[in-house]
Amino acid sequence: MEMDTTDLIARARAGDHNAFRDLVQGHSHELQVHCYRILGSLQEAEDALQETLVSAWRNLGGFGQQSSLRTWLYKIATNRCLSMLRATSRRPRIAPPLPEATLPEPSGAGDAPPWLEPYPDVLLDHLVDQRPGPEARYETTEAISLAFITALQLLPPRQRAALVLRDVLGYRAAEVAQMLDATQESVQSALKRARATVDNHLADSSSTGSSGTGNRRPARQPDTAAEHRLVARLTDALERADLDALIELLVSDVRLSMPPAMLEYRGIESAQRFFAAATFRPGRSYRVVSTRANGQPALGLYLADPHASVYRAYALLVITTADGQITAITGFNTNVMTRFGLPRTLPETD
Structure with missing residues (x-):
């Protein structure tokens, strides 16, 4: 393997684009996840990865192999991310006003930064194969x-x-x-x-x-049978507009947050007021499509259009669970849903 890598490096230094692609393709996915961790945005992580690979291609002649290629790429990616964080474009974005004028007062400002985005589990398939070094304090999941x-x-x-x-x-x-x-x-x-x-x-x-x-x-094992049952109950409560059934699934100090709005609702009473005022307003009905984000269950929520026979994308909900209950629900706007392969509309009937 070392001989193959050495040969690829030599050919890439000589200008062989195919050799460079073969050299870095085994690292590209984990580098994207690394950039996502630092930036909190999948779109920006993709941009950072592309800039990292361009920089690596241009500077491969200066790679002295004092460190591994992987470590060298991580150094480039990390510093690319730091440069992006220093840029003025990384200033907190102004959140659009929430459409429901009757929402209850939030519990507080919350911790969620305005640029936070979810990461599709489909892109994490190879991440579990990357064993962290012995110095790591956090499990991969x-x-x-x-x-x-x-x-x-x-x-x-x-x-x-x-x-x-x-x-x-x-x-x-x-x-x-x-x-x-x-x-x-x-x-x-x-x-x-x-x-x-x-x-x-x-x-x-x-x-x-x-x-x-x-x-x-x-760290817990994701995607368990108990988690499936909990998601099924949540899906049923949403599609039947059953507020009481939904509230039964929540822990007493549940958190609701909705980046980029830097607001947080915390506790059963706040959650109940929020869902009653917004989600379960009279005349609303939903369909739900299950997916996964950040190693957690997630739901694509679709709202019935009263003027057409379709359900339109409304939000992506990422669910945090513990001991068979929901501890947090983080809602993201429809901009992220295409990343999860979710359509913009669903038919009124199957």
């Missing part, structure tokens, strides 16, 4: 969860990059320092602050009204 991605977005950019490189990918502190052109001391300082922020957010996100004492929820 946890490190793609919506709660973890949200927590990352709360960090300053360099703390974010240091934590992902060290605690998700498992690079040693010296390697992280080299990749970020920083000292080991500054990396360790950044990691200390970043870990406190992320672990506190995850502990808060995973609380379900019980007095749990763990720093972080344990």
